[in-house]
Amino acid sequence: MTIQKNSSIYGTANLLPASKSISNRVLIINALAGNASQLHNLSDANDTQLMLRLVNSKDRIIDVEDAGTTMRFLTAYFSITNQRKVLTGTQRMKERPIGILVDALRTLGADIDYQEKEGYPPLTINGFNGQKTTSLKIRGDISSQFISAIMMVAPVLPQGIKLELEGKIGSRPYIEMTASLMAQFGVKTKFVGNLITVTPQTYTPTEFTVESDWSAASYWFAITALAEKAEVLLPRISLHSLQGDRAIVDIMKTLGVEAEIEGSQLKLSKGSITKELRWDFTHCPDLAQTVAVVCAAKGVKGSFTGLESLRIKETDRITALQNELKKIGADLIEESSQWTLVPTDKLPTRVTFATYKDHRMAMAFAPLATLMDVDIENPGVVKKSYPNYWNDLKAVGFHLTE
Template identity: 30%
Template sequence: MPVDSRPAPRSLALPGSKSITARALFLAAAADGVTTLVRPLRSDDTEGFAEGLVRLGYRVGRTPDTWQVDGRPQGPAVAEADVYCRDGATTARFLPTLAAAGHGTYRFDASPQMRRRPLAPLSRALRDLGVDLRHEEAEGHHPLTVTAAGVEGGEVTLDAGQSSQYLTALLLLGPLTRRGLRIRVTDLVSVPYVEITVAMMREFGVEVAREGDVYVVPPGGYRATTYAIEPDASTASYFFAAAALTPGAEVTVPGLGTGALQGDLGFVDVLRRMGAEVSVGAEATTVRGPSRLHGLTVNMRDISDTMPTLAAIAPFATSPVRIEDVANTRVKECDRLEACAENLRALGAQVATGPDWIEIHPAPALTPTEIKSYGDHRMVMSFAVTGLRVPGISFDDPGCVRKTFPGFHEAFAEFRQGL
């Protein structure tokens, strides 16, 4: 009887979603009552968000599997606070917006990496709503001070072409204003992240309406609830990609199925187009590796956080991989588009880039090198997948994965042993 040499199917329990955890912390802090968050992500970003809430006077009780937050619809419990947002973009953009709904003087600063990332469209919109917001150094960047006196609400115009987080911040603020908000959006990237926000607001008692390019958010506040955090789809992309890169390998991620909130689960559709076998069920998603991966041209505007994952496996496709409409990746933790290109070239791949695209040619025989992370967790986790085919790859800052997945290296090492 022949022996089945295929790798055994794997089922992975992954950490909770960073995006959902951050939104849930804001909603819990703003809600009337005590909210319990089940299986939140515990990472540098989310711990920084929770710490920021505590600095603002909110009570956050943390156990290994749940966090409890005492909501304060009236805003922060302290009249003055100094909040350090670490590297977290959601922390640095959402907390000043939350503080604006209260009464007091609140200063926010962040890491050098986060200080470089843009904030101007959100700052402009908050000022248009009457918020007293002052940037201390470079205009449109941290550090900043909010002198809060509540927010009346009304109409505002927003450019969210650099980051959907600007729109999310205003949507989350809307129910805390006296009149509600009508937000006219002139440009928008990463639409699925906005859909996450709207769906979560509904769970906390607020229904957002959309009239063309205008989002309508009613006043009235949020109600507390118990909210379970689904696994992080961006994190899952590394394991799905690893399976796709390994003929016959199979991985299943429970908790990410047809009802998942996160648009980044759409990454498996890209893998399907490249030849992987993909099954998305009600409660889980499974990817199985094909005998070979095919190249493709793909627009990743809405799932741009998974662009580095695709770039990292692109050299092993049978034809070029061209990723388009990802200009916003240039203003993430680093210029991800150029960082991917530089690292791939160092490995020996032929790569071309433009303002919003990258094209990677087949290069089955790569040379191991030290990957430059630029302090960006996604560079390290993506090129860890490349390491399945290129033994000897190392990283200049492997520890930067603590931002979203502190145990990534251990989890991935265990995972690859079964491939």
């Protein structure tokens, strides 16, 4: 797909999706509540549509495709609810580690086998042999989805659970989001320090409306930051959000974007910019690609930490970023657990970007069309989280051709 350069952007992202993170959690919780809730504004992202279809599926073989959240949440859900399933996915899914979650579920009493490589999908779930322990330990710096998966099923365990997170906790806002959503369906959790306690409880069906997705909104912050002139409206989004990626407001304020509530929408406009950004992405790793691209193109030196989890996403996002940033004359230099973003001093007039089967690579690099003609390989990857991204770009003035 070719996006022609347009440096003046005005309009509304009317098709901004609902939060994928909230939708996926709510679907698991609702299933545990007997599927009796009224859920509104569920995400139309492929990951959520998969979850919607698969969580109550009677099929023996469950194909989660490339949806990591769906794989992790369903592994815990099917195990603890004593269902016999085979969980599989794409080749990339078979390369994404799940051993820490499986070990934890086995400790609780789940019977799970690996079909191919130890520690990786596909999995055979043979049911639940009764709760064997009330205490679990799990690393705090691995995917928060492992932790959330266990938390959501914990209330239906006969004895509940005490879950100790060892070491540094990554993506803490996502764990807090899970606890908050559980509370809205009648289940109380205690999260003090590194210990999460969930007693045996019953989920209560309720009526729930999902808010817009802050991860998807981040690309509009990038477009506003990079455009010469811009004013963008984002619908159905709250500054008081459960989502950790709301941090994009604070990050982009230093990169030249002002955000203010206007009626029921969030208005983005041009502001002043800094020359250097230091940020820890431990709790918002999905923003890293977006921010790196903006810094690279705006001449802002970046000092980043907390990018470790990017290695095990839809692709190795650190390597992918390094490869694609070089095409515009920028670099992302890794030294131990520190990354330095060296911005470009001269942008090209046209670049073709690879997407690595990763929706966030496509959406993070597309905003460069405010500065140059951009070609995006395999643009269909955006269906994973923001299926109408390209339509929203057209609506604000970009000209796209395939």
